[in-house]
Amino acid sequence: MRSHSSIEIRRCRPLLGTFVEVETSGANAARLERAIGAAFAAIEKVQRLMSFHDPTSDVSRMNREAFPRSVIVHPWTWKVLEAAQQFARESDGAFDVAIARRLADHGYLPRRDYRFDSAATWQDIFLRKNYRVFFRRQLMIDLGGIAKGFAVDQAVAALKGNGAKKGIVNAGGDLRVFGSTSQVIHLRHPSKPVQAAGAVRLRDRAMATSGIYFARRKYRRRSISPMVDGRTGRSSRELISVSVAASECMTADALTKIIFALRGKGAALLAQYHADALLLERDGEASWIFRSPCDTRDRTRFD
């Protein structure tokens, strides 16, 4: 006999250096469990391939060996790198996966004992046929600014592939909602991050938020953060946050970093990706940087 009651399953595991939450609902508990298992397996796979810390990951292999010889990577790693390079081109290098050396200098990533070319940028990364990656200079990449979004997309694909009709995957704030129902997402207050400054309603859409409030620290008596502008190498010190909504979480993830650096100058890029961007000031005041024209319903209310 078929039951009409819907069961909701919500799980959370420590992955990708943060807390990853997967939720779905439906009538068949065993099927939901299987879908959730597949979603976490996809995220674990992204972690295995793209972790900066795991010496056996594609990222670590590239950082050790892609200069001076090329390295073959998994198609998923390739896909993320391809997207990263496109975002780098489109943002004139504000988004740059080659900033890992600076993050390591500042203690956000472990230091490596090989020598790096301090002038190296994303333009020294070459993607060749058959999933080969080659670095023209000795450099170090970190996919932390984009892989989390990709992992969320893969988890959603795994849920759908296992019959899930609706749900949400939230990797520490980078999230994607799918299915017919919308979800309310609370946004952390940029200077009081354990409180909510507001909320957005999302349906069939991804959102990522970048802010520095949990990661700020002192370096040589200056305040620093892991939010680095690839063009200048400077890290952001402002207690603001930028949230970007887009159809894919990988896009939203990368665009938050770009908008953090470019602000209003990134509007054309947001339009190109049919993305929306919301800025929260230090005091929690919200303002839109851009609203995609495809959505004219439910205009922003600030009352």
Add this chain to the structure above:
Amino acid sequence: MKAEFAFIALPVSALIAPSAFAVRYLNVEQAQQAIFPGKSFTAAPVKLTGVQRKAIEQASGVRVLHDEQQVWRVSGGGWFIVDEVVGKHEFITYAAGIIADGSVKQIEIMDYRETYGGQIREQKWRAQFVGKTSRSTLKLDSDVKNISGATLSCRHITDGVKRLLAFYEIALKH
């Protein structure tokens, strides 16, 4: 189906209240079945001696906060452990499954609580959750279901698991 994205301003009370985000994912029985489906479990709590405690701290480099560890023996081999960690803003109860060869099978977060203003460090605040892990449902701030914001690190869980693996070597394995 149309994509939707709208900003909702929150009432002032929600903005100034010393809010706490809390989620209950799994109780003990649910966590057991999530990690070891279809198995049965026998409670085998462990009380650490001072010597064991020191040895665990030395091996893992992580402080042991409690002498008592909630442990279950899993039918067919393996262990199920419930543990908690305290961060600057977060207090988390989680379960770990350790299989016969001593490796971690799976980690599941059971309860996640986040608050502001130093409450996490207070025994009294944490004590209100003690004993609620097994059956009763607990819902604080149930309006806040999903949060987006800068990523909160899971480093304390990573440290906790390191400590549990040392605990396994020192207090469970033999």
